[in-house]
Amino acid sequence: MPPNLKNIIVVLLAVMLVSSCERGPRREVLNGATMGTTWSVIYRSPNTDGKGISPEDLQVLIETELVAINQALSTYIPDSEISRLNRAAGETPVVLSPRLTKVLNAAFAIGEKTEGAYDVTVGPLIELWGFGAQFRESEPPSNADIHSAMASVGAHRLSLDASASTLSRPAGVAVDLSSIAKGYAVDQLHELLLAQGIVDSLVEIGGELRASGERPEGGPWRLAVESPDPSRARFIEALSVSNAAVATSGDYRNYFEYEGRRYSHLVDPRTGYPVAHELVSVTVIAGHCMVADAWATALLVLGLDGAIELAESEGLAAHFVSRGEEGLEVHYTELFDAYRQNTQTKEEPTG
Template sequence: MKTSTETAGLQRYSLNGPTMGSRYTALFYAAPGFATRDIADRLAQAVERVEQQMSSWNPTSDLNRLNSAPRHHWVSVPRELMNVITTALQVSEQSAGAFEIAVGELVQGWGFGPTARTLDQPALAELGRQRLAPASYALELEPRRHRLRKRAKLRLDLNGIAKGFGVDELARALEASGIRDYLVGIDGEMRARGSKPAGQPWTVALEKPLRGVRQVMGVMELGNAAIATSGDYRRWVEIAGQSYAHTLDPATGAPLDNRLASVSVVAANCMLADAWATALLVLGEVEGPRLAQERGMDALFVIRDGAQLREVSIVGGQLQAQIETR
């Protein structure tokens, strides 16, 4: 879909389409009558390529081909998928395992996967006790040859990083078309470059972490950077009358149980922002800000106290936002 408006002699173009169970958007300014057909095709192809490689929901994806492969069997994968897996392992190491992609069995068991079928509580407890091997141990990589193999039972899930990578691919598609100033996003994961006409900054809204409704918590400027948010409010399941958020704690094999409602991270690219938002959410309200500060990251932590959003912690000097949590 394309929409446009005129500003200072330039026309604002908005292209969007479906992807990853949501929609992507691309905003940029160009001369009136600018041909967008080729750009629209490039954007669609970019996100389709990410889904074909990294989707847990597509039975023919490269990710599921890897998941289905027997142990000790080398599997060739596309360069982009190898890049995402390599980055995921790096973030896992740097976060002491808080970010983990070897959680596919847990995601399925808790009802967050393609089958949407939740195991009964005894089966969930047993699954958690198994302490599945982390990807850093269970995978052997040969990045230069774009291949890898499993050394142990393993099912990967890239939902904590693939969407951010998809945003980066949208940015690359625009730049390949000669667009240098833009704002792209997929369901709240955003990346910006340059500015609007006359040097006006791109602005993005930060969502208040409330279930079932969408309200703006604050607005921030974003330039030559990306932002991603992970929280407990978008996807959840109910088991025996209790709700569980979709982010899983690799240490327990169960959904998170801490006071963090959401974490937003600003980084150079959206793949890193996406992965680190998940990692800091898993680490919790004490260790998350500590690690973010230690690594010099820009991160926003919103803490839930019952039904109220009581505290906001901003780490880093570049993340400037006007926040209202009441």
Template sequence: MPKTSSEAAAMGRHSTLHGPTMGTRWSATVDTDSRLDLAALRVDLAAAVAQVDEQMSPWKPDSDLMRLNRAPVGTWVDLPAETLEVLDSALDVQGLSAGAFDPCVGDLVDAWGFGAVRDAPDAAAIRAARQPRPPTGQGGLELERSAGRARKRAPLQLDLCGIAKGYAVDRMVAVLQRHGVRHALAALDGELRAVGRQASGAPWAVALERPEAGLRAVHGVIELDDLAVATSGDYRRFLRVGDARLAHTMDPRRRAPVNNAVASVTVLARTCMHADAWATALLVAGPDEGLAMAQGMGLDALFLLRRAEGLVELGLGRLGESAEPANG
């Protein structure tokens, strides 16, 4: 229900807090009253995203994720509860997506020059990464969340880039709620989550980017009310091999970068972690399998497909009528 004019006036400040993290920036747009300590809120938001980065970054050699990657097969590694939560969710989406989402693609990411090891593809590393490997998922990684530990059952290299940013947004929302904020929009790169509506009663309007390399243009607008949204696409980081555009996202089934007709996938969910992971899974799955997967899971998803006639939209659930076109 929209706020009355007096309520909206009492919560009329519109403040944006932001800072650097994970090679990009986080931000929180807050509608609140003058009693909120914005300086303290900013400190706590920055600490929340920094903790996720310190625990799950494949770029930080001393992160908890990299400790697990370096550990010998069969050795238990003590991990924070947050890292175990994300690993557990990643394995869950891996199973539900028939392997389209896979946290065990760190070797592929590095071999193709998208990780911390090298900045260009390496033919020998690619050949090694494409060799048959033992099954992953629960068979390759064992979690004991009650004991706060995990161990690899196979020589895996984990990468949580397809889910950790969404989780960081969820941690930001938890901070906002602890501070008593009821109207806010938290964002980190292409992942966003709304806390309620704006104080005026209007939903939060979020721009859906047009999936064209080198062009920052709005394709449409999505309205959020206590929902999260995440987009995965092939247009920000990619390689060109001949006429093919190879996205930085890896297809674990083909053991190669994504190369299909999907320009981007946008997913709505209650948590940003799940929106993030499913957007990645559907991008990897492609236009046919991905659409069937989204329908089977009852997901709210919007596919933008590259066709000879241009971009084609396919939407499901609350995105079934696609994003509202941007003016102009």
């Protein structure tokens, strides 16, 4: 989880990230910073009779939970659990916390279903191409360097025993959960709110969202998928969501150009090279944000045809934006259609 905005790839907007939302009856808005980005929570307050948690106390609980999540999953914290795991002696089983076990188990499952297109060991390639924590000039690495980095990539080299909560890994193979951690954190905040009796809420971290119940004013949450071409339209899809999580991955914000060629931040762990296909962004709606987060990244790596085929076979509600001969083209699975609003409306999402 980077300490800056450089690696944010999810671009789904909700209510313009709460900045345009005004408090209404029983509506509360909390926000802050975490994971190199921002978080926000909009909710219908149950505290109408002087009972229930106050916004101030809820803010403290949320920030405490986010610190705990970072302490487990952030590779940018030297003494975090995942940093210590990556420093452990090779091949030695390391006992994991329930938190880390849960996230790794979900990541491995999606990696297997994509036959390696989603891989939490891709970090060395991300760094090599200049999209990681260490800045490098915007110039492609050599084939030899790519080949060398590939020796440390491959989740199949890891051995996770979820029942025993242990992980074994060869020396030099590191785990990076930045492609799933924000989604997990959104789910955890959702659970935290439910524990406080808050059933109507919208939780957002870096554009990853989970909507619960209804808007404070009534009705489902109204969200929007940002257009990859803002010069033509601000949003490319309007959504109506309740009791579901939404995540988007896009290749159009973080890239560099060299000798007339565009290199995306999204590196295919199977080849060692940035993806180079017509698929621009993927939005996934699922029951849990952790799942939606990882699937959005995985499908974007696969490319349009492979992504649509896998999304349909896995029963995913997925939305795809691709580059066509005449501009951007929109595709979506049958399950996604149920969440779409009238895209011709001029009304912007209001949360």
